[in-house]
Amino acid sequence: MxxxxxxxxxxxxxxxxxxxxxxxxxxxxxxxxxxxxxxxxxxxxLRTGALAGRQVEFGAESFLMRDPAGGESAAVALVRRLGLAGDVVHPSVGQAALAVDGGLRPIPGGTLVGVPGDLDKVAAVAEPAADADRDEGRPLLAPGADVAVGALVRARFGDQVVDRLVDPMLGGVYAGRADGLSLATTMPALARAARVEHTLVGAVRAAQAAAPRAPGAPVFGTLxxxxxxxxxxxxxxxxxxxxxxxxxxxxxxxxxxxxxxxxxxxxxxxxxxxxxxxxxxxxxxxxxxxxxxxxxxxxxxxxDYAGVALVTLALPEPDLPALSGFLVPATEGLLVKASTFFTTKWGHLARPDGLALVRASVGRYGEETSLQLTDADLVATVHRELSTVLGVALPAPVASHVQRWGGALPQxxxxxxxxxxxxxxxxxxxxxxxxxxxxxxxxxxxxxxxxxxxxxxxxxxxxxxxxxx
Structure with missing residues (x-):
């Protein structure tokens, strides 16, 4: 036997x-x-905790609802297998912004991880290079080829699109830089399309068409x-x-x-x-x-890996915009690379007393010295930079938490x-x-x-x- x-x-x-x-x-x-x-x-x-009596995530906060092919994601399938499908909740506020030139501007729609499929839609944030994305009579990538995201997008759209759109989007996910990250790994659908299409706009549109999303369908979920x-x-x-x-x-x-x-x-x-x-x-x-x-x-x-720190502040009745959060291009010179207005984004966590949880991500690949600050200095810096970006003096936090994830994100x-x-x-x-x-x-x-x-x-x-x- x-x-x-x-x-x-x-x-x-x-x-x-x-x-x-x-x-x-x-x-x-x-x-x-x-x-x-x-x-x-x-x-x-994945680490759920609490701050000032409120539930908060000290690690990943959500999962994608769809896989790259347009079907339900593996996370959703696992949630269903575990009997938790009835407990999935979605963001109450989906619009996020970019911190550009000292202010907040809405992230343009119609992009694929920041790479635009319609250049006119990104004009308020970044100016694409004129006539750079020309059809040269051949696919952008050879069969099986790979390239850094930044190299391809800079060549087709210019530096501003990379620095103000693509880089902060990738930085929010990978804490990395577009010029060092693989297109085939971070944007597989776009890489596949680029092996067929002759322009980057065409490749973005083809990748989006290959996995269409129903209007109003939620992108993210949590439990x-x-x-x-x-x-x-x-x-x-x-x-x-x-x-x-x-x-x-x-x-x-x-x-x-x-x-x-x-x-x-x-x-x-x-x-x-x-x-x-x-x-x-x-x-x-x-x-x-x-x-x-x-x-x-x-x-x-x-x-190689990048380390990050997540700094969460509990703020009494802050004056926050109706956004899920914002991303910060590295060119802005801030320590904060992204922020989530946690209790705004996730409405099921909001309470009538007005206490808000705001989380900021600190740390980019190659800039790990910023993570050597003490917890107190990180909290103070994040509070100051958030106030600067929002253009208001945020109230002093009644509680704070610093979660350090050394070597957390692969490059x-x-x-x-x-x-x-x-x-x-x-x-x-x-x-x-x-x-x-x-x-x-x-x-x-x-x-x-x-x-x-x-x-x-x-x-x-x-x-x-x-x-x-």
């Missing part, structure tokens, strides 16, 4: 937990799933009660054994599978598993791969997808029961991480002999 499978999931973020749920759903009955989380808390960058509920439900439904404060320090292949060295150096625990799914950031993954697959480890370990250089594909192909050939998942490989955001974890789980199931009937 065949013994039950033993699968180790290293990493208790949403990618690892989504993988555990998929394993429970698709692996044979009796499969033993163990999630090893180095810290004392599950969820990774009433906070995204921490997603973490808790996934851990419960997976039926996995959850090991917190359990660092996996070494991974060794055995004849029948894998041996994990878990815990402190002086008192290690050795655990055997039939398969291992690594759902940790690239650098700890590289350390675990170093003795097993040194070539893959070198590639994975080369991925995908051009060619990232090819490098990841090569790593996975090498592992599949030499170690088919070892899989990688997470933002370091497949994109940031909850849907991308969920999909990455689920795909890795399917690879493990296939390698071990197929799913349950």
């Amino acid at each position: 065949r013994k039950p499978w033993r699968v180790a999931v290293v990493g208790g973020g949403i990618a690892g937990l989504a993988a555990a749920v998929r394993l429970r759903d698709r692996a044979p009955a009796g499969t033993e799933i163990t999630v090893y989380e180095q810290s004392g808390a599950l969820g990774g960058k 009433a009660g906070g995204l921490g509920r997603l973490v808790e439900a996934a851990a419960t439904v997976s039926g996995a054994t959850i090991r917190r404060d359990a660092a996996v320090r070494e991974l060794t292949p055995t004849g029948a599978g894998w041996r994990l060295t878990v815990g402190p150096t002086r008192d290690p625990e050795l655990v055997d598993a039939d398969a291992v799914l690594l759902a940790v950031p690239a650098r700890p993954a590289a350390r675990l791969l170093a003795a097993v697959a040194p070539g893959a480890a070198a590639t994975v370990g080369g991925l 995908y250089a051009p060619g990232h997808l090819d490098r990841v594909a090569a790593v996975r192909a090498a592992l599949r050939g030499a170690h088919p029961t070892l899989a990688l998942a997470g933002a370091g490989y497949d994109g940031v955001g909850i849907p991308a991480c969920v999909r990455s974890g689920e795909t890795a789980a399917e690879e493990i199931i296939t390698a071990l002999g197929g799913s349950a009937p």
